[in-house]
Amino acid sequence: MNDLTHLTIADALDGLAARKFSARELTDAHIQKMGAAKGLNAYITETPDLARAKADASDKRRASGGAIGALDGIPLGIKDLFCTEGVLTTAGSHILDGFKPTYESTVTSKLFDAGAVMLGKLNLDEFAMGSSNKTSYYGNVINPWKRKGDNTDLVPGGSSGGSSAAVAARIAMGATGTDTGGSIRQPAALTGTVGIKPTYGRCSRWGIVAFASSLDQAGPIARSVEDCAIMLGVMAGHDPKDSTSVEMAVPDFRKGLTGDIRGLRVGIPREYRVDGMSQEISDLWAKGAEWLKAQGAIIKEISLPHTKYALPTYYIIAPAEASSNLARYDGVRFGLRVPGNSLDEMYELTRAAGFGKEVKRRILIGTYVLSAGYYDAYYLQAQKIRALILKDFTNAFQDVDVILTPSTPSAAFGFHENEDDPVQMYLQDVFTVTVNLAGLPGISVPAGLDSKGLPLGLQMIGRAFDEETLLRSAQALERAANFTALPAGV
Amino acid sequence: MSLDSKTVANIATLARIRVPEADLPGLAQELNGIMTWIEQLNEVDTKGVQPMSGVLARDMPRRPDVVNDGGDPLKVLANAPEPAHGFFTVPKVVE
Numbered sequence: 001m002n003d004l005t006h007l008t009i010a011d012a013l014d015g016l017a018a019r020k021f022s023a024r025e026l027t028d029a030h031i032q033k034m035g036a037a038k039g040l041n042a043y044i045t046e047t048p049d050l051a052r053a054k055a056d057a058s059d060k061r062r063a064s065g066g067a068i069g070a071l072d073g074i075p076l077g078i079k080d081l082f083c084t085e086g087v088l089t090t091a092g093s094h095i096l097d098g099f100k101p102t103y104e105s106t107v108t109s110k111l112f113d114a115g116a117v118m119l120g121k122l123n124l125d126e127f128a129m130g131s132s133n134k135t136s137y138y139g140n141v142i143n144p145w146k147r148k149g150d151n152t153d154l155v156p157g158g159s160s161g162g163s164s165a166a167v168a169a170r171i172a173m174g175a176t177g178t179d180t181g182g183s184i185r186q187p188a189a190l191t192g193t194v195g196i197k198p199t200y201g202r203c204s205r206w207g208i209v210a211f212a213s214s215l216d217q218a219g220p221i222a223r224s225v226e227d228c229a230i231m232l233g234v235m236a237g238h239d240p241k242d243s244t245s246v247e248m249a250v251p252d253f254r255k256g257l258t259g260d261i262r263g264l265r266v267g268i269p270r271e272y273r274v275d276g277m278s279q280e281i282s283d284l285w286a287k288g289a290e291w292l293k294a295q296g297a298i299i300k301e302i303s304l305p306h307t308k309y310a311l312p313t314y315y316i317i318a319p320a321e322a323s324s325n326l327a328r329y330d331g332v333r334f335g336l337r338v339p340g341n342s343l344d345e346m347y348e349l350t351r352a353a354g355f356g357k358e359v360k361r362r363i364l365i366g367t368y369v370l371s372a373g374y375y376d377a378y379y380l381q382a383q384k385i386r387a388l389i390l391k392d393f394t395n396a397f398q399d400v401d402v403i404l405t406p407s408t409p410s411a412a413f414g415f416h417e418n419e420d421d422p423v424q425m426y427l428q429d430v431f432t433v434t435v436n437l438a439g440l441p442g443i444s445v446p447a448g449l450d451s452k453g454l455p456l457g458l459q460m461i462g463r464a465f466d467e468e469t470l471l472r473s474a475q476a477l478e479r480a481a482n483f484t485a486l487p488a489g490v
Numbered sequence: 491m492s493l494d495s496k497t498v499a500n501i502a503t504l505a506r507i508r509v510p511e512a513d514l515p516g517l518a519q520e521l522n523g524i525m526t527w528i529e530q531l532n533e534v535d536t537k538g539v540q541p542m543s544g545v546l547a548r549d550m551p552r553r554p555d556v557v558n559d560g561g562d563p564l565k566v567l568a569n570a571p572e573p574a575h576g577f578f579t580v581p582k583v584v585e
Contacts, residue, residue: 102565200545214544243550312528323505330506332578337571343583348508360507364498364517365524367505378528383541385534390542422520423527439545464545 004029005170009074009227010254012173016062016073023062023073027055027117030075034119034171040142042156042166044080045088046120051075054117061115070234072115077172079163080121081128082108082218083207087118091209092126092136092159095354096335105207106239107176107218114234119172122162126356127326128183128211131428133161134415135358143191143412144169144487148453154412157187157428163221164191169490174222174231178208180215181314182408182432185444188221189407189457192446192483195221196228196471199464200439201246203232204239212321213244215314215436225445225475229253232467248465256468261476262296264469267400271307272431274409280450281406288404288447288458291480292473300400304392309385310434311426316369316382317437322359323366329354361422390438397463402473405431407444407457431459441467443474446483455485493518493525 004026007015015021031048058073060066083089083101090096104112112118125135132155133141143156143165156165160177164187167175177184179197188195196219203218210216220231233254238247268289273282289299331337331350338353340346355363369378396403409430418424435442441464444457458477462470495514498521502509509517567573 099569102568240553244544244546246546247551306534309531309534312531315524315528316531327506331571332580334569335571340581343580344506345508346581347506348503351506352508355507361517361520361524363505363507364501364521367501368493368497368521368525371501371504378531380541381531381534381536383543384536384539385531387539387542388534388536390545422524 005033007173008224009071009173009222009230010224012074023055023058023117024052026073027051027075027119030119030171030173037169037171040144040165040169041139042123042141042162042169042171043077043120044090044092044123044138044162047087047118050087051117051119058115058117069113069115070230071111073117074115074173075117075119076111077119077122077163077166077175078108079124079160079176079178081124081178081209082176083209084108084118084121087121089121089209090138091128092124092138093354093356093359094137094336095329095351099334101207103207106204106241107208107235110234110237111176122166122175124162125159126359127209127322128159128178128180129322129358129362130158131182131186131425132415132418133158135356137356140415141165144490145191145412145454146488150452152414154414154454155190157190157412159183160187160195160221164188164193164195167191167193167221167223168487174220174227176218176235177221178216178218179436180211180318181436182429184219184221185432185442185457185459186408186428188444189446190412190455192455192485193221193223194225194228194443194445194474194478195219196232196443196467197435197441198232198236198467199441201244202236202441202465202467204237204242204245206239206241210325212318213325214321215318225443225471225478226254226257228443229257229471246465251468253467253471256472257475258472259475261292261473264292264297264402264473265400266292266297266299266473267302267396267403268299269302269304269307269396269403269405271304272405274430277409281409281456284448284456284458285404285406288477292404292476295476295480302396302400302403304396304434306385306388306392307434310389310437311430313382313385313389314429314433314437315365315426316378317386319362319366320370320379321366323363323370326359326363386437389434393438393440401463401469403461405459405461407431407459411450411452411454411456435461440464441470443470445474445478445481447477447481448483449485455483493522
């Protein structure tokens with residue numbers, strides 16, 4: 001009975017508890033559907049045997065009355081940026097050829113300890129660098145959504161494009177993602193799914209292939225705000241192995257979903273009305289504010305004056321950190337090695353063959369802005385503007401509790417659009433990147449379809465470590481939007 | 491500020507990425523496009539602003555100075571391209 005793949009995680013947990021179906025049946029339903037959805041290329045590695053064994057173990061736990069985890073028996077997809085013990089981990093890159101970690105990332109450990117079942121490793125932009133999932137060495141991921149009456153393949157967003165496509169196509173009940181500049185929220189918006197990037201420090205980064213360490217955060221993509229709350233509750237928490245993970249109790253996010261937003265102050269940042277914003281996005285944004293107001297929220301216009309500088313600031317800081325983080329891929333300790341006559345030649349040939357075009361571009365920019373003579377002009381200036389962007393938010397949060405913005409400047413686009421100019425592609429993250437620079441939590445909720453029948457998302461931004469208010473607000477938005485559309489054939 | 495082929499070749503060497511001579515002008519043009527877009531940051535007045543390297547306003551936590559990991563060379567070497575005698579190997583660096 002394939003209907004099982006359409007359940008939310010919350011409903012599946014209820015169904016498992018009531019013995020309406022087994023974890024094995026739930027997992028098998030997904031594995032079967034994965035077989036039919038291979039054309040999406042959402043998974044790089046499928047692990048059906050492992051999944052069945054874990055599902056059987058979950059059923060045994062329930063049958064024997066053993067302790068049941070918060071995600072016991074729930075089949076999930078794992079972005080292939082998380083190291084998984086004994087299972088190929090590629091980061092979407094040729095340079096990690098054959099890499100099977102001998103350890104498990106903290107976030108995936110927590111998920112598996114809670115009983116989650118891994119269906120496989122999900123495709124992504126190479127080293128999480130991209131907004132379309134076009135930079136993966138393992139090929140494009142196809143968005144299950146299509147424009148009305150048009151069969152053109154569309155991107156699923158990126159970098160967590162395999163995650164968003166899989167959750168939308170019902171070949172995972174939820175998925176892990178990571179978000180450095182919008183890589184959870186933008187793909188969620190483009191696929192009609194919910195994705196939350198928690199506050200920096202909320203989830204451990206240990207065992208996640210690093211892109212830009214001061215910006216990277218893990219978070220879930222799922223089909224409802226409640227499902228995201230359940231997953232995040234498991235993924236979050238202090239980890240001594242990541243010195244930037246914060247020693248702070250993890251609230252019961254699900255319990256915080258009270259449905260009551262009366263008196264909630266919602267900020268509408270005027271600087272997010274960017275030039276050339278489509279009428280559809282602008283209307284949807286206004287509608288979102290109306291929906292919240294109708295439930296008792298107070299809408300306030302706010303100002304975040306340095307918004308327009310966020311993207312260029314990001315394109316200094318993220319490549320700078322990436323150029324340093326990716327120095328470790330040198331053909332010595334893991335992955336690809338291209339032989340050379342000298343050590344330097346081996347490094348250069350290995351990195352030339354192993355990295356794709358976009359990754360090389362970013363390493364070169366990062367190397368340039370950190371190089372002697374340019375450090376102050378670029379990197380230091382960007383770090384100062386980052387401080388101003390954070391200050392904008394700190395000021396705004398004196399007057400409001402959450403902020404409402406569009407998630408993306410457009411719906412899903414075709415593979416050959418936004419292709420000629422890298423900057424055009426970077427603009428995909430114009431509404432999401434500020435949140436990473438400021439370390440705040442942000443969530444994208446599907447809010448409607450555009451005139452071509454494609455999903456559009458609205459983003460809400462919260463105070464640092466106040467995911468509870470953020471999730472509660474997002475659920476109010478979700479309830480009003482009542483997004484029930486499905487991609488054709490799913 | 492404009493990046494020429496020579497500068498790009500220099501950066502590529504610093505980054506240890508081999509770039510064929512023929513690709514340098516095209517790459518320089520691409521990187522220039524990005525850097526020109528980034529130049530707008532110069533218009534922001536940042537006098538007196540403290541640079542920010544991360545969002546956590548606290549000191550790095552310390553742990554007791556004890557060995558709490560290690561002793562498993564096989565795991566460390568498990569993914570090495572050409573391990574030998576319990577070591578990583580690289581091309582000869584000393585003549």
